[in-house]
Amino acid sequence: MEDRFRRRIDYLRMSITDRCNLRCLYCMPPQGVTSRTRDEILRMEEILRVAEVAIQLGINKFRLTGGEPLLRKGVIPFIRSLALLPGVEDIAVTTNGTLLLEMGEQLWDAGVKRLNISLDTLDSEKFNRITRGGNLKQVWDGIEKVLEIGFAPVKLNIVALRNFNDREWADFARLTLDYPLHVRFIELMPIGTSWTMAGDSFVSCEEIVSVIEQELGELNPAKSGVRGCGPAEYYTLPNSKGSIGFIHAMSNHFCADCNRLRLTADGKLRPCLHDQHEVDIREALRSGAGDRELQQLFHKAVALKPANHHLATGAPEAGRGMCQIGG
Numbered sequence: 001m002e003d004r005f006r007r008r009i010d011y012l013r014m015s016i017t018d019r020c021n022l023r024c025l026y027c028m029p030p031q032g033v034t035s036r037t038r039d040e041i042l043r044m045e046e047i048l049r050v051a052e053v054a055i056q057l058g059i060n061k062f063r064l065t066g067g068e069p070l071l072r073k074g075v076i077p078f079i080r081s082l083a084l085l086p087g088v089e090d091i092a093v094t095t096n097g098t099l100l101l102e103m104g105e106q107l108w109d110a111g112v113k114r115l116n117i118s119l120d121t122l123d124s125e126k127f128n129r130i131t132r133g134g135n136l137k138q139v140w141d142g143i144e145k146v147l148e149i150g151f152a153p154v155k156l157n158i159v160a161l162r163n164f165n166d167r168e169w170a171d172f173a174r175l176t177l178d179y180p181l182h183v184r185f186i187e188l189m190p191i192g193t194s195w196t197m198a199g200d201s202f203v204s205c206e207e208i209v210s211v212i213e214q215e216l217g218e219l220n221p222a223k224s225g226v227r228g229c230g231p232a233e234y235y236t237l238p239n240s241k242g243s244i245g246f247i248h249a250m251s252n253h254f255c256a257d258c259n260r261l262r263l264t265a266d267g268k269l270r271p272c273l274h275d276q277h278e279v280d281i282r283e284a285l286r287s288g289a290g291d292r293e294l295q296q297l298f299h300k301a302v303a304l305k306p307a308n309h310h311l312a313t314g315a316p317e318a319g320r321g322m323c324q325i326g327g
C-alpha cells in the first residue's frame, strides 16, 4: 500500500495485550491503566485474520508489542501460526525482557529470530525504581539467554532521561564492545504518562552522541547496517561486536519515511502513533466481514496517515498511552 505522501506501508505493529507486569514511570501510572475487558481485546484468531488481510495488501513485516506481549496467553502458538503464513518476511517482538529466560527457546522455535528489549539502566536499584518493582537481574539473565540461543540482532531500547540515566550512556555504549548488542537511545516522547515529564526529562540524541564521543571517541556510521524496519540510525565504536543506535523521534523526526500501521489490542487500526484517528476493525471481524471489506478498512487507515507528528508544536494528546497503542 502507498499513502497520500507516497510512503510505502509494509509494516504492521500489533499490540497483543494492553497489560504489563511492570509500571515504567514514563509509560504507565502507578496503578496501571484500566485494561480493556477480555471481550474487548481481540482474540488470537482475530489478530491472525488481520495479519492475513495485511499480507494480501503487501504488508510483510510484523512486530508484536503491547503492553508486555509475552504475558499474552497463547502468544507462542500465535507466533507459530503467523510465521507459517505465506508472505511473512519478518516477525519481531518488543519486550521488557522479564520473561525471556523462560520463554526464549519457545520464541525461537516458534519463529522469532530477533528481539528488542527495553532496559533503561544498568543499576539494579534504579531499574527497580524506573519500572516500579522490576528486577534487573531477571532481565539481564534473559538477555544473556537469548544471545546464547542465537537471536540476532538483539537490540536494547533505552529511553534517555535526564537526571536518571544520563551518566550511563557511555556504559551502555561500552556494552557493544563485549556483546553483540545494539543499544538504542530513544528520545522521550510526550505521550500518555510522559506528557508532563517530557519537559524536564527530555534529552536529545545529539547530546547523547556528544557525551559518548567525549568518553569513548568518535562514532562511525555502521557499515553494514542493522536488520530492522524502524527509524534508528546506527553507529559503531572501533572493534565493537554490536552498534549504538539513535531514535530521534522529537529532535529530527523520521515521519517522511514512515512505513507502518498499528493494530491496538482492542482492534483498532491506528494510522499514526501520535494521532487520535483510529479505524475500528473489531466489529467488522466479529460481524463476519469478508477479506474485501477488511481490506477497505486498511485502505481507510492508510488514507488517514498524517505527513508527520506535530509534537514539537503542541499536538493534541495521542488519546491513549504507549502501552495501550502499542509503542
Ligand SMILES: Nc1nc2c(ncn2[C@@H]2O[C@H](COP(=O)(O)OP(=O)(O)OP(=O)(O)O)[C@@H](O)[C@H]2O)c(=O)[nH]1
Pocket (backbone or CB within 6 Å): 063, 065, 092, 094, 116, 155, 157, 186, 227, 228, 229, 230, 231, 232, 247, 249, 260, 273, 309, 327
Ligand atoms: N515517532 C515514532 N516513534 C516510534 C514509532 N514506532 C516506534 N517508535 C519509537 O521507537 C522505539 C523503538 O521501537 P521498537 O518497538 O523497538 O521497534 P523499531 O526500532 O521500530 O524496530 P526495528 O528497527 O524493526 O528493530 C519505540 O520505543 C518508540 O519510542 C513510530 O511509529 N513513531
Ligand SMILES: C[S@@+](CC[C@H](N)C(=O)[O-])C[C@H]1O[C@@H](n2cnc3c(N)ncnc32)[C@H](O)[C@@H]1O
Pocket (backbone or CB within 6 Å): 020, 026, 027, 065, 066, 067, 068, 069, 094, 095, 096, 116, 117, 118, 157, 158, 159, 186, 187, 188, 189, 190, 191, 194, 322, 323, 326, 327
Ligand atoms: C510501550 S513498550 C511495549 C513493549 C514492552 N512492554 C517493552 O517495554 O519493550 C515499547 C517501547 O516503548 C517505549 N516507550 C514507552 N513510553 C515512551 C515514551 N514516552 N517515549 C519514548 N519511548 C517510550 C518503551 O521504552 C519501550 O521500548
Ligand code: SF4
Pocket (backbone or CB within 6 Å): 020, 021, 022, 023, 024, 027, 028, 066, 067, 068, 096, 118, 323
Ligand atoms: S514500557 Fe513496556 S514494560 Fe514499561 S510499563 Fe510500558 S509496556 Fe510495561
Ligand code: SF4
Pocket (backbone or CB within 6 Å): 253, 254, 255, 258, 259, 260, 271, 272, 273, 274, 306, 307, 308, 309
Ligand atoms: S509519528 Fe506517526 S507519522 Fe511519524 S513515524 Fe510515527 S507513526 Fe509515522
